[in-house]
Amino acid sequence: MTSERPFEYGLRVAKNKAQAAAAGLSSGIVVAADTIVIDPLADDKAILGKPSDRLEAAMMLRRLRGRIHQVYTALAVIDAGCGFMLTDSCLTDVPMRNYTDEEIMAYIDTGDPLDKAGAYAIQHKGFHPVESLEGCFANVMGLPLCHLNRTLIKMGIYPATHLPTACQSRLKYACPVYGQILGKEGNSDLELSPGS
Secondary structure, three states: OOOOOHHHHHHHHHHHHHHHHHOOOOOOEEEEEEEEEEOOOOOOOOEEOOOOOHHHHHHHHHHHOOOEEEEEEEEEEEEOOOOOEEEEEEEEEEEEOOOOHHHHHHHHHOOHHHHOHHHOOOOOOOOOOEOOOOOOHHHHHOOOHHHHHHHHHHOOOOOOOOHHHHHHHHHOOOOOOHHHHHOHHHOOOOOOOOOO
C-alpha cells in the first residue's frame, strides 16, 4: 500500500497514465483518469482499490454499507505534440444504502464488483448501492465529464457536444452540481479550483 495521501496518489497515477499513453505520439490529445474510493472515517483515509477476490469484495461492501464514503477522480489531459498537461479533480460524497448481506452475495455472484474500486458500480441495475446522491454521478462512474469539459476548454479545445446535457440525458440524472463546476448555465469560462 502506498504512503501517499489519496489525492496525491490519484493525481500521480492519472499523470503517469497520460504520459505513458502520449509517449511516442507526435500529436493528439490524450485524456487519462484515475478513480479511487476513500473511506474518510478510517484513521489512514484508506483507499479501497479493486478487490482481489470475492471475500475482499464482501468485506468492502460491508464496510461501506449504510455510510458515506468519497469517490475521487483525478484527470490529466496532455497535448502529445508539445507535452503541455493540465489536471483537474473531482470529489463526491457517496451515501450507501443499508443493503443486506444477501444482496451483497447476489451482487458478487454477478462478477461485477471484482474489477471496481470499492467493489461496486453505482450504475449497476440490479444492486443499486447508492441511496441518494447529491454530487457528480459521472465521477462515481469514473469520468467526471464537466471537469473534463472545463479542462479541455482551458486547453483551447471546445467539445462539439454540450457534455453536461449529454451526461444528464444518458445517465437519466438531474445533476445538481454541473452549474457550480462550469459556471452559470454550463459556461466553462468560470475559473474554479480543482475538486469542486
